[in-house]
Amino acid sequence: MDHDHVISTRELSRAAIERVLDRAAEIAADPGAVADRHADRVLGLCFFEPSTRTRMSFEAAIKRLGGDAIDMGGVDSSSVTKGESLADTVRVLSGYADALVLRHPSEGAARMASEFVSVPLINAGDGAGQHPSQTLLDLYSMREFAGGLDGLTVGIMGDLKYGRTVHSLAAALTEFDARQHFVSPESLRLPRGVRYDLHESGARVREHESLEGVLGELDVLYVTRIQRERFPDENEYRKVAGEYRIDAATLEDARAECVVLHPLPRVDEIAPDVDDTPHAAYFEQAHNGVPVRMALLDLLFDGANGGNGEQSPIGSAGGGRDR
Amino acid sequence: MTDAADVDHELRVSKIRNGTVIDHVAGGGALTVLAILGIDGSTGAVVSVGMNVPSDRLGRKDVVKVEDRELSQEEVDVISLIAPAATINIVREYDVVEKHRVERPGTVEGVLSCPNHSCITAAAEPVTSRFAVLDDGVRCVYCETIVREDLAAYIDV
Ligand SMILES: [Zn+2]
Numbered sequence: 001m002d003h004d005h006v007i008s009t010r011e012l013s014r015a016a017i018e019r020v021l022d023r024a025a026e027i028a029a030d031p032g033a034v035a036d037r038h039a040d041r042v043l044g045l046c047f048f049e050p051s052t053r054t055r056m057s058f059e060a061a062i063k064r065l066g067g068d069a070i071d072m073g074g075v076d077s078s079s080v081t082k083g084e085s086l087a088d089t090v091r092v093l094s095g096y097a098d099a100l101v102l103r104h105p106s107e108g109a110a111r112m113a114s115e116f117v118s119v120p121l122i123n124a125g126d127g128a129g130q131h132p133s134q135t136l137l138d139l140y141s142m143r144e145f146a147g148g149l150d151g152l153t154v155g156i157m158g159d160l161k162y163g164r165t166v167h168s169l170a171a172a173l174t175e176f177d178a179r180q181h182f183v184s185p186e187s188l189r190l191p192r193g194v195r196y197d198l199h200e201s202g203a204r205v206r207e208h209e210s211l212e213g214v215l216g217e218l219d220v221l222y223v224t225r226i227q228r229e230r231f232p233d234e235n236e237y238r239k240v241a242g243e244y245r246i247d248a249a250t251l252e253d254a255r256a257e258c259v260v261l262h263p264l265p266r267v268d269e270i271a272p273d274v275d276d277t278p279h280a281a282y283f284e285q286a287h288n289g290v291p292v293r294m295a296l297l298d299l300l301f302d303g304a305n306g307g308n309g310e311q312s313p314i315g316s317a318g319g320g321r322d323r
Numbered sequence: 324m325t326d327a328a329d330v331d332h333e334l335r336v337s338k339i340r341n342g343t344v345i346d347h348v349a350g351g352g353a354l355t356v357l358a359i360l361g362i363d364g365s366t367g368a369v370v371s372v373g374m375n376v377p378s379d380r381l382g383r384k385d386v387v388k389v390e391d392r393e394l395s396q397e398e399v400d401v402i403s404l405i406a407p408a409a410t411i412n413i414v415r416e417y418d419v420v421e422k423h424r425v426e427r428p429g430t431v432e433g434v435l436s437c438p439n440h441s442c443i444t445a446a447a448e449p450v451t452s453r454f455a456v457l458d459d460g461v462r463c464v465y466c467e468t469i470v471r472e473d474l475a476a477y478i479d480v
Contacts, residue, residue, distance in 0.1 A: 008467070085448050108443040108465025112450045127441050129466060193467040196457075 004303045004314055005114040006122045006296065008130045009168040010197060014175040016314040021140050023295035024288070034065055034294065038301055041067035044097030046090060047124070048075050048104040053264060053286065054124050054134070058101050061293035070097060091116045099300055102126075120300045128162040128191075134263055135168040137292040138222070141285040145259040146219045149176040153217050157183040158224030158244055158269065160190045165263040166224055167194050174201035181214045182207045185240045188230065210243070215253050221246075221279075223262045225269050247271035251279050261285050339371070342390040344412040344419075345402065350375045350383035352406050355475040357387065359401050359434075360394070368392065381408060400428040401435065404461065404474055430455050430464065436479040442466040452479065 006012075027034055043062040047055050059069045072093065086109060094100055094117035102110050103124040110123030110130075125131045143149055154173060160166050160182055171194065173180055180203060182190055189207060190198075198205050208214055215221070226244055231237035245268060251260070262270055262282040274280050299314055345356055353372045362368055369390040378384035393413055394402075402409055403425035413421040433451040437444045443465050444452045454461035460471035470477060 010467070086443070086446070087449050104443075106441050106443040106446055107439060107467070108437075108463065111465045112443045112448060115450075126443075127466075192469045192471075193462060196462075196469055 004120050004300050005110075006120070006132050006300070006314060007110050007114055008123065009132045009135050009172040010130075012132065012172060012175070012314065017136065017139060017172060017175060020136050020292065020295050020299060020314060021143060023299060024136075024140055024292040027294050027298070028288075028291040031064060031291070031294075034298065036066040037298065038062070039066035041065070041098045041297075041301055042096070043067060043069045043297065044093045044100040045069055045071040046093060046100055046102045046104075047072070048086070048102075048109075049125065050074075051103055051124070053289065054103065054131075055101075057289035058122075058124070058133075058293055060290045061297055064290065065294055065297060067098075067297075086113055087116045090121070094119045094121075099297065120303070122296070122300075125164055127164070128167075129164050130168045130171075131164040131263075132168050132172075133289075133293055133296060134165045135172045136296060137285065137288045138165070138169055138261060138263070139172060140288050140292050141261055141281060142220050142259070144288070145281050145284075146257070149173070149178060151177055152219045153179040153181070154220045154222060155181045155183055155211070155214060155218040156222045156224070157211060159188045159226045159230060160184040160194075160224075161188040162227075162230065163224045166222075167191070169222065170194055171197055174198060174203040179204045180206075181218070183209070183211050183214065183244070185209065185226075185244070187240075188226065211246070211250070212253075215250075215258075216255065218254065218258050221254065221258060221260045223260060223266075223269055225265075225267055241269070245269050245271065246274060248273040248277050251277055254279060338417055339369075339388050339390050339414050340417055341415055342369075342388065342392050342413075343394050344414060345387040345389075345394075345406075346384070346410045346412060347378065347381060347408045348385040348387065348402075348406040349381055349408065350385055353385035353387050355405050356385070356402055356409075358475045359405070359478050360387075360389065360392075360398060362389070397432065397434050399425055400431045401474075401478065403427050404431070404456065427456055431461065434479060435461065435470070435474065435477045437463045437466060437468060438470055438477055439463065439466050439468040442468065 045055055062069050090113040099120045101122045101124045102113055105127050107127040107129040109126045114121045123130055123132055146152055156166055226241045228237050258279055259281045260279045264286050348356055353374050362370055371388040373386040375383045376386060399411055409425045411423055412419045430453055432453045435454055436452055444450055453464040455464055460469055462469045
């Protein structure tokens with residue numbers, strides 16, 4: 001059987017993205033209609049890194065489709081501590097479930113794992129690589145709050161080098177007629193691979209070291225966290241991170257319609273006083289995780305059922321080595 | 324030095340009996356080719372190297388002649404990345420029996436190692452490195468890291 005895997009947004013076409021977002025909108029409008037749709041399905045959750053939100057929203061998604069989730073538990077309580085390879089782990093777990101969700105600290109982990117499994121696999125974060133289901137909910141949120149994806153001007157700020165949500169989002173936005181502004185300290189600029197794809201796609205992209213000059217143009221400001229461990233010492237971190245923090249006063253220069261998103265969890269890069277402004281949309285964004293992941297699972301399961309030899313509806317076909 | 328010795332010397336550098344001649348390597352690339360082939364002088368292989376030889380096509384070219392060895396497709400693929408104009412000549416009994424230009428492959432497998440230390444291919448997993456070949460460099464199929472400069476440094480021997 002030919003399976004879909006969702007590994008990297010580099011492989012998601014505009015049509016595939018829109019299919020997920022449209023389905024998510026249908027589900028959000030009438031969740032009862034799908035309450036038993038996948039009653040016989042089991043989703044395997046394989047998190048080799050801590051996660052609250054992503055893990056729980058996948059679990060909520062499968063349960064709201066009538067299915068169930070099994071969870072391999074924390075890394076310290078599993079066979080991983082006995083030295084089992086990731087390849088062996090997922091190969092075994094793929095026999096227990098109808099689809100797997102994988103988060104792992106190594107870049108490329110999901111791609112490799114997908115070569116060892118017999119069910120669809122969703123990358124829920126591979127180190128500093130990709131996090132495609134987050135991007136789908138980001139795009140869903142942008143479409144909802146900003147009214148569409150074509151013609152948008154999006155600012156993406158923070159840790160662009162290691163931020164997997166940034167890498168996934170930047171690649172996906174190239175499928176739309178969106179303008180992208182990247183705002184970060186010099187040391188945390190986009191990695192070469194992401195930059196290469198943006199260039200190849202002909203996307204309209206600019207890079208900035210400060211939000212100041214560009215804030216007034218943005219329809220969406222996507223903020224990500226700059227982590228302490230990216231810097232050699234505390235002082236430098238404080239100095240740099242402070243420049244990429246926003247509060248209600250910062251947003252006085254933003255367009256009235258500008259929407260602030262964040263993949264969460266936030267620490268202090270968005271001050272609490274932003275929550276009370278009309279710009280704040282990050283909590284609604286987080287809530288969108290469930291319908292979007294329901295839509296993704298629904299389409300993956302239907303694709304795996306497909307049977308009519310039709311190309312799977314999303315992602316990369318299993319077994320195919322050329323990309 | 325006798326004439327006979329000179330002739331022998333000349334023969335040694337210009338002609339090999341059996342093996343592979345890698346010609347039309349851009350000037351200065353010979354050492355990288357040797358690195359790709361895992362030749363560092365300790366293997367006992369008989370190798371002749373010409374560096375910065377005048378060439379119509381390249382201005383200056385390097386030539387590497389390796390005796391008693393025919394290269395694998397994987398080795399030729401990697402050579403093509405650093406020497407896209409190279410020609411590979413297979414020699415048997417002093418005759419060139421096969422001659423072809425290298426072709427840039429779509430992917431190279433198992434020859435380069437990924438420079439990204441947190442790439443899954445660097446972990447203890449049953450996975451062979453694989454790189455997609457771009458116009459200007461290669462990209463790890465797993466972690467999507469792009470390598471452009473100094474490919475030879477990542478050759479896995
Ligand atoms: Zn890699």
